[in-house]
């Protein structure tokens with residue numbers, strides 16, 4: 001009987017302590033064969049530590065790591081058949097691009113002809129063919145980064161691990177490399193785990209995202225799930241630009257339609273209001289693109305209008321605090337002008353004030 005190999009990577013209650021400090025708490029992840037998963041979170045939340053434990057560069061303190069159903073806790077990085085691309089991709093300065101890409105293969109004693117075939121294949125995928133005989137100092141930053149990816153690629157590993165590989169590049173180049181890595185993944189289909197603190201990068205590149213916070217996985221889901229149905233206030237604020245506006249409110253059931261009171265304003269709740277308790281203290285999250293400006297709704301005063309080209313972010317003050325609206329095109333709104341803002345009930349994200357979990 002043929003057994004299904006199981007998830008490419010599985011973390012079962014993986015914890016990590018450095019001395020007396022616990023930096024990863026019962027991390028659970030199941031990464032499918034060929035999936036592209038991103039570990040996303042702010043600095044120090046445990047992304048690199050988690051990736052290093054998957055790579056075998058760091059031992060876990062407890063828990064199991066499996067690859068295709070096999071426990072790999074005691075296997076070396078080479079035995080796990082993973083290749084890593086780091087932020088600091090130090091290339092050997094005295095070696096050509098071709099020699100840099102083929103270096104680990106030569107170390108392994110692979111036949112010359114096979115090395116040449118793999119190096120040329122990787123160079124073609126990464127559009128480096130015309131620079132193969134150059135030294136790293138004769139390359140742009142993006143080309144150097146692609147050489148680092150090439151080094152991982154030629155190993156033809158079962159798994160790619162990327163730790164903030166683009167953070168040394170300028171904004172335009174980051175966008176380009178992001179697209180290239182995504183296309184490469186679509187072509188090769190190698191299971192990949194990618195670490196970043198950039199939510200937009202994670203959203204644009206991933207099949208699924210694990211949002212980490214203080215060493216825990218807060219939510220593991222597709223970009224759409226994470227964005228539209230964040231599990232917690234933390235996830236909601238971490239994802240989305242401009243940031244979601246949050247304001248404290250109280251649930252008011254039984255006065256006609258279920259609503260939430262924000263200061264003096266009542267906003268209708270979505271129809272399935274049985275999730276809420278009357279008098280429950282909540283925090284209401286409103287994403288800027290869900291706010292419409294018009295002649296009726298919440299009365300607010302424009303504080304600031306920030307055009308970004310295709311849209312304008314309008315920051316407003318009202319009774320309940322601050323509200324941001326993203327509206328198409330260039331909005332000609334002067335600071336101090338009066339506006340009205342409408343939000344449809346279905347777009348509200350409501351969190352329990354105490355637990356921070358979405359209701």
Ligand SMILES: Nc1ncnc2c1ncn2[C@@H]1O[C@H](COP(=O)(O)OP(=O)(O)OP(=O)(O)O)[C@@H](O)[C@H]1O
Nearest residue numbers: 018019023041042043044045046047048049050197
């Ligand atoms: N070798 C170590 N010894 C002690 N503490 C460590 C060690 N490595 C990491 N830490 C701590 O573990 C926590 C998680 O670190 P980690 O490098 O995994 O974070 P990260 O999410 O990758 O952050 P960044 O975005 O800054 O790279 C941090 O508080 C860090 O200070």
Ligand SMILES: [Mg+2]
Nearest residue numbers: 047048049163
């Ligand atoms: Mg890190």
